[in-house]
Amino acid sequence: MQALVIAAHGSHLNPDASDPTYAHADTVRETGAFDEVREAFWKEEPHFREVIRTLESDEVFVVPLFISEGYFTEQVIPRELRLEEWDPEKWDSDGTDASQATLEATDVGKTIHYCGPVGTHDAMTDVIVQRAESVTEDPNVGEGVGLAVVGHGTERNENSAKAVEYHTERIREQDRFDEVEALFMDEEPEVDDVTEFFESEDVVVVPLFIADGYHTQEDIPEDMGLTEDYRLGWNVPADVDGHRIWYAGAVGTEDLMADVILERAADAGADLGDAIERVRAATAAGTGDEPRSEPEPGAGAGD
Amino acid sequence: MSESTSDLEALLAAADDGVAFDGLRLEHEGDGYALETPDIERTGLDEGALRDALETVPAYVSNWQYWQREIRGDGTARRAFLRRCERAPLADDESADHQPVADDVALSVPERYDALANGIDREWGQLCITVRFVDVENPDGERVYDLWHVDDAGNDLADLEVYDDPRDARALATEDEDGRYRPLKTAPTLRSGWAFTGLSGQELVDAVEFFYPATVANWHRELHGELDVDHWLETAERQTGIYDVIDELPREAVDWMAEACCVDSQCLRRREWQYEEGDDLEVDGGDGAFPCREPCSLVVAAARKWTVLESEEERTYELELTTSELNQLTDLIDAVAEGRTDEVREADVYDGANRYRARYLRAKRFDEDGNLEATERDGE
Numbered sequence: 001m002q003a004l005v006i007a008a009h010g011s012h013l014n015p016d017a018s019d020p021t022y023a024h025a026d027t028v029r030e031t032g033a034f035d036e037v038r039e040a041f042w043k044e045e046p047h048f049r050e051v052i053r054t055l056e057s058d059e060v061f062v063v064p065l066f067i068s069e070g071y072f073t074e075q076v077i078p079r080e081l082r083l084e085e086w087d088p089e090k091w092d093s094d095g096t097d098a099s100q101a102t103l104e105a106t107d108v109g110k111t112i113h114y115c116g117p118v119g120t121h122d123a124m125t126d127v128i129v130q131r132a133e134s135v136t137e138d139p140n141v142g143e144g145v146g147l148a149v150v151g152h153g154t155e156r157n158e159n160s161a162k163a164v165e166y167h168t169e170r171i172r173e174q175d176r177f178d179e180v181e182a183l184f185m186d187e188e189p190e191v192d193d194v195t196e197f198f199e200s201e202d203v204v205v206v207p208l209f210i211a212d213g214y215h216t217q218e219d220i221p222e223d224m225g226l227t228e229d230y231r232l233g234w235n236v237p238a239d240v241d242g243h244r245i246w247y248a249g250a251v252g253t254e255d256l257m258a259d260v261i262l263e264r265a266a267d268a269g270a271d272l273g274d275a276i277e278r279v280r281a282a283t284a285a286g287t288g289d290e291p292r293s294e295p296e297p298g299a300g301a302g303d
Numbered sequence: 304m305s306e307s308t309s310d311l312e313a314l315l316a317a318a319d320d321g322v323a324f325d326g327l328r329l330e331h332e333g334d335g336y337a338l339e340t341p342d343i344e345r346t347g348l349d350e351g352a353l354r355d356a357l358e359t360v361p362a363y364v365s366n367w368q369y370w371q372r373e374i375r376g377d378g379t380a381r382r383a384f385l386r387r388c389e390r391a392p393l394a395d396d397e398s399a400d401h402q403p404v405a406d407d408v409a410l411s412v413p414e415r416y417d418a419l420a421n422g423i424d425r426e427w428g429q430l431c432i433t434v435r436f437v438d439v440e441n442p443d444g445e446r447v448y449d450l451w452h453v454d455d456a457g458n459d460l461a462d463l464e465v466y467d468d469p470r471d472a473r474a475l476a477t478e479d480e481d482g483r484y485r486p487l488k489t490a491p492t493l494r495s496g497w498a499f500t501g502l503s504g505q506e507l508v509d510a511v512e513f514f515y516p517a518t519v520a521n522w523h524r525e526l527h528g529e530l531d532v533d534h535w536l537e538t539a540e541r542q543t544g545i546y547d548v549i550d551e552l553p554r555e556a557v558d559w560m561a562e563a564c565c566v567d568s569q570c571l572r573r574r575e576w577q578y579e580e581g582d583d584l585e586v587d588g589g590d591g592a593f594p595c596r597e598p599c600s601l602v603v604a605a606a607r608k609w610t611v612l613e614s615e616e617e618r619t620y621e622l623e624l625t626t627s628e629l630n631q632l633t634d635l636i637d638a639v640a641e642g643r644t645d646e647v648r649e650a651d652v653y654d655g656a657n658r659y660r661a662r663y664l665r666a667k668r669f670d671e672d673g674n675l676e677a678t679e680r681d682g683e
Contacts, residue, residue, distance in 0.1 A: 012604060015477050015484040022473060043600050045488045046516035050596075053520040054512060056379055075543060107531055 003036035003057035004028060004265055007048060007077050008065040008210065010041030017211045018044055020253045021065055027258035027283065033275035034061075034265075042072070048080035052105045052112070059111050061265040065210055065252070067119030069098050070157035082106045083114060095159040096120040096166045100268035113268035118252075118260045119163050119208065121267075125170045127256045130284075132177075132204040135236060135248040142176035146200035150191050150207040150220060153184035161187070164208050177204075185219065192223045195241040202237070202244045210252035221247060255283035310368040310444070311357060315350070317371075324371060325391065325412050327363040329353075341411065362416045365444025373445075374504050380523035381508045388434045388448065388507075389415050389423050393526065416442060422449075424456070427592055428515055428571040429493040431456050432507065448507035452495035463498040469506050472499075472513035481645075487601050489515055489571045489591075518572070518593035525575075525594050533597035536579040542603065549606040554578060556613050561586045563640075564602050565595070622677035624668070631655035631664060 006025050011017035021039045029037045040051035052060060062081065064073045069091070078086035083103040091098035098116030105112050118124060132147055133139050149171070151164030161184060168182040178200050183191040194205060205224065207216045218230040226234035226247055237244040251257075262276045314322065314329070318336060322329035328339040336348040338356050340363055345356050357364055376382040383393050392409040410418065420442065422435035433449040436442045455463055466472075479485055479492040499510055511519060524530045533541075535557050539550035552560070561584045565574045572595035574588035588595075598606070624632075634655025638644050647654050654660070670676045 012486040012601060013484070022470075026470065041600075043604075044486065045599075046512075047600055050517035050521070053524070054380075054517050056376065056381065071544060079541065079543075 001035040001057035002059045002061065002270055003038065003055045004034040004261070004270070005038050005040050005051055005055075005060060005062045006065050006261060007040050007051075007062055008042075009072070010044030011213070012043050014213055017213060020211050020250070020257065023253075023255070024065070024258040024261055027255065027279060028261060028275075030282075031262075031272075031275035031278055033262070033270070033272045042076060042080075048077055049082075052081060052108050052110060055110070057110070059113070060105070061113045061115060061268055061270050063115045063261050063264045064117045065257075065261070066117040067151070067208055067210060067252075068157060068160040068163040069093060069095055069117060069120060070159050073098075073117050078103075078114060081112065081114070083112060086114070091116060095162040100264075102268075113265075113270070115264040115268050118257065118264060119210075120159075120166065121260050121263055122170070123260045123263045124251075125167045127254050127260060128167055128206050128208070128251055129171060129174075129176070130256045131206045131248045131251045131254045132246075134254060135206075135246050136202075136204060141204065143178065144200060144202065145177055146179040146181070146198035146203040147171060147177040148181050148183050148191070148194055148197070148203060148205045150183045150185070150205060152209075152215070153186040167208065185215065185223070190223075191220055194224050194245065195243045198243065201242070202246065204246040204248060206248045206251050209250040212250045212253060216250045256280070258283060310364050310372075311354065313372060314357065314364055314367055315353070318353070322367065324367050325363070327360070327367055327412075362412050362442075362444075365442065366412050366416070369444040369446060380520045381505070383523050383526065384508060384511070384519045385434075385448075385504045388425050388432050389419065389446070390425075391415060419446065426453055427511060428489060428518070429453050429491060430511065430514060432511075446504070447500075448502045448504065449498060449500045450502060450507060450510055451498040452493060454495040455498065460498060460500070463496055466497060466499050467501060467506075469499070469502070469510035469513060472510045476514050487570060487599070489518070489593075489595075490569065491567070491571055515571075515593065521596055522593040530575065530594055530596055532575050534576045534579045535584075535598055538576070538598045538603070539606070546603055546607055548610050549603060551614070552606050552610045553613055556609055558585050560602065560606060560609060564605060565589070567591065570595070619680040620677040621680050622668075622675060628664060628668070631660065635661060 006021055008018065008021040010021070018039065018041065021041075025037050025039050028034065036055050036057050038046065038051050038054060040046050040048050042048060046054060062077070064077055066073050074088040082105050084106050085103050086101070090101035093116070098120065100113050100115045103112050103114055104110070128149060132141050136145075149164050149168045152160050154161050161182075164182045164184070168180055171177065172180040179198055181189065181197045183189050183194060183197065185191055189197055191205070194203065207220060209216050221227050221230050221234050224245060224247070225240045226238040226245060234247065237246045259276060259279050262272060262279055266272050266276060318329040319331050321331070326341050328337070330337045332346070334347050336350070336353040337346040338348060338353060339345070340360050343356070343360065348356060374382055374385060386393055390408070390410045415423070419434065419436045420439050422433040425432050429452055431451050431453045434446050435449070437445045437447050451463065475497055476488055476493065477485060478494070480494045485492055493514065502510065508519060521530060536550065539552065542549055557578050561574065564570065565588070566586065567589040570589075571591045572589070572593055573591035575594045576597050577583045638647060638656030644656060647656050647658070649658075651657050652660055668676055
């Protein structure tokens with residue numbers, strides 16, 4: 001038997017913080033690829049500390065629903081899961097290329113494949129692009145349009161900026177959008193001045209955050225000048241300094257995130273059958289368009 | 304009919320290796336089969352005679368089928384929990400070294416079969432679980448499980464919102480009756496008015512897991528004497544980042560914290576962790592069915608605040624209050640601590656926690672900066 005644990009932050013104050021975690025877990029459940037699927041949290045329950053014991057499977061794939069390698073993925077989660085042999089060196093990463101490490105959880109004697117965070121997986125690039133498609137309702141969005149990928153910045157962790165820059169560069173190489181820029185909340189180039197970095201009239205802004213919350217629903221919209229007061233809401237697109245800003249909200253709420261979770265588990269050796277293809281087909285931005293990035297999905301699979 | 308025939312065939316196949324389960328014993332000896340239940344004992348049976356004999360004990364046969372072929376999961380928390388639901392012996396066929404400590408008297412197969420016709424109710428926190436036969440007229444051993452709030456036990460199903468997907472439990476557990484977020488799943492604030500009906504055993508355990516995560520696993524560990532308790536100091540010392548400071552919380556403050564957060568009125572888990580091994584907290588850990596094996600994330604987060612507050616020095620203040628006003632401060636703190644501010648009636652000015660009384664006290668005793676008027680007394 002194999003199990004998947006999606007490890008997320010959660011919140012003591014905001015009931016919506018766990019919504020994307022539950023939604024992506026359900027998408028994975030519906031593929032039937034794992035015998036068991038569990039959500040686990042730092043601030044909700046089941047806690048990281050107690051999730052593994054709720055599983056009957058001997059082999060467990062743990063995928064952190066976090067944006068970057070750093071404090072939570074390198075210290076908190078492995079410690080709370082009781083991965084005593086853990087050492088960040090096992091990921092052998094320079095900040096964006098952790099794949100997985102195989103360890104034992106000492107309270108239960110199970111094999112744990114501890115995966116890198118979803119935010120640094122290559123498949124995340126596709127999710128950012130799909131987020132742009134969703135917010136513009138244009139499956140071919142790109143030509144004549146600028147794309148800003150927004151991150152927290154280095155306040156707590158330099159890898160957080162690396163992840164943003166990594167995907168920005170990959171999207172740039174696709175040559176799909178006229179301009180692609182990485183912007184940050186607490187360092188240069190700052191998201192406050194978003195319009196200064198783009199020539200294009202239309203700019204799609206995708207925050208590289210897991211869940212919507214204070215930063216994506218209050219800070220960033222106000223800082224960019226989409227609205228005077230977040231409580232009043234904002235238009236999509238919103239006119240700012242002669243540009244049309246298509247603000248997407250947290251990328252982590254995009255359905256295709258479930259694909260990244262599966263890719264992480266597959267990279268770590270999970271036996272998934274055709275689950276990845278089925279999830280891609282089912283979560284393609286409801287446009288009837290073919291999934292972009294990979295060969296044909298199973299015919300008729302999906303919704 | 305064909306199903307019970309296949310039950311019988313499966314049991315006969317298993318008999319060659321010996322069966323010892325829930326009061327049913329079957330063995331293949333040199334001269335034939337031996338069959339034993341609490342009521343009958345037969346030996347030297349050939350296959351035909353064994354078939355005939357088994358047909359006289361259909362409850363034992365279908366009970367074996369349900370647990371050994373359908374539920375399975377020997378030694379798992381899931382199986383033990385489902386057996387608890389119908390008051391079955393928890394050690395069933397295992398000759399465990401450590402005999403599980405059941406929380407009540409176990410029922411035999413015939414007793415359970417009688418009771419399952421009407422349904423057997425068990426509580427788990429604020430959940431009520433009913434296990435019953437699918438087919439009451441001709442019980443074939445197949446059970447289903449209903450799940451609802453203990454407060455709805457007397458209510459008609461027609462008055463409840465009915466669900467059948469365990470995942471719906473997540474939304475039901477998110478907010479209390481007043482729409483406030485419940486960050487602590489085991490807080491005694493689960494809203495009522497819903498029911499899950501006709502769940503399979505696995506679905507029931509999944510739903511319980513969504514309502515009260517990890518409680519089944521920890522209960523099962525405790526049952527086998529394997530609960531791995533992490534006491535306050537171990538948990539506090541493990542923390543890093545912004546919670547690194549909590550191991551500085553004074554010893555006596557940990558008692559106050561447990562009294563504030565971990566008693567039955569605030570959390571249904573039974574606190575098993577202490578200050579450290581050999582140094583128990585004064586507060587009672589509660590009577591919950593499932594144990595709490597270490598301070599939860601809410602306690603850790605609150606402890607950070609208390610650690611900062613407790614690092615302040617005590618000072619002596621002078622402030623003018625009448626005796627009744629001093630008593631009113633007690634009433635106010637009490638009302639907030641007991642969560643009863645909503646219950647104080649609008650015009651009940653006899654209650655110190657009444658809003659008008661509080662507003663009056665503020666008007667009288669606060670200075671222009673909105674603070675209680677008090678003067679710090681110089682150190683002597």
